[in-house]
Amino acid sequence: LAKTTQPISMDSYEGQEVNITCSHNNIATNDYITWYQQFPSQGPRFIIQGYKTKVTNEVASLFIPADRKSSTLSLPRVSLSDTAVYYCLVGGWDTGRRALTFGSGTRLQVQP
Amino acid sequence: EPEVTQTPSHQVTQMGQEVILRCVPISNHLYFYWYRQILGQKVEFLVSFYNNEISEKSEIFDDQFSVERPDGSNFTLKIRSTKLEDSAMYFCASRSARGGTDTQYFGPGTRLTVL
Numbered sequence: 109l110a111k112t113t114q115p116i117s118m119d120s121y122e123g124q125e126v127n128i129t130c131s132h133n134n135i136a137t138n139d140y141i142t143w144y145q146q147f148p149s150q151g152p153r154f155i156i157q158g159y160k161t162k163v164t165n166e167v168a169s170l171f172i173p174a175d176r177k178s179s180t181l182s183l184p185r186v187s188l189s190d191t192a193v194y195y196c197l198v199g200g201w202d203t204g205r206r207a208l209t210f211g212s213g214t215r216l217q218v219q220p
Numbered sequence: 221e222p223e224v225t226q227t228p229s230h231q232v233t234q235m236g237q238e239v240i241l242r243c244v245p246i247s248n249h250l251y252f253y254w255y256r257q258i259l260g261q262k263v264e265f266l267v268s269f270y271n272n273e274i275s276e277k278s279e280i281f282d283d284q285f286s287v288e289r290p291d292g293s294n295f296t297l298k299i300r301s302t303k304l305e306d307s308a309m310y311f312c313a314s315r316s317a318r319g320g321t322d323t324q325y326f327g328p329g330t331r332l333t334v335l
Contacts, residue, residue, distance in 0.1 A: 151311045151313070151326030151327050207268055
């Protein structure tokens, strides 16, 4: 599985846009990029997934450059409730057996 | 929206005792997983289960652990003789039967405290 590198922590203020970048230099051709969010004492929650270019949903946007060696999760206008740990995961989902490998994630702290 | 549920939310047990953690995956999902997270550490994969058998397991999932799908809705994790280091949050996850990019959906977790 491709190794991912993301910042340990980030700080922001309410109403700002937050961009969290993840590096995955060894991403394989059939790998997808998935981001999860985790609040304290809760299970990880799926945010967004993409393969290339840009993906947007009601929660976030995911930007993936052409070489796919990195990706950026963009959270528009964050609020206090977006304070959480964000995980970038890379893997091929061609088989349902594939376990998810979580790194340390990025701890986002949103302040008023 | 369908969700994965887990019971109990918190389990306290004495070292050496057996515990069973229960999960109800999303109803049309066929792939099931257990993960654990020791306080302040990463989420770690334990085991995956499909078609009534273990598909994959990690080094953590030793002979003290077992999983079962006793009926059409429950998925359980049993720890036969708990150790202090088994204290952690245990998360169940499930995934649909479709291939491709389907994601895993996690339950709220069971906090296991071994005294």
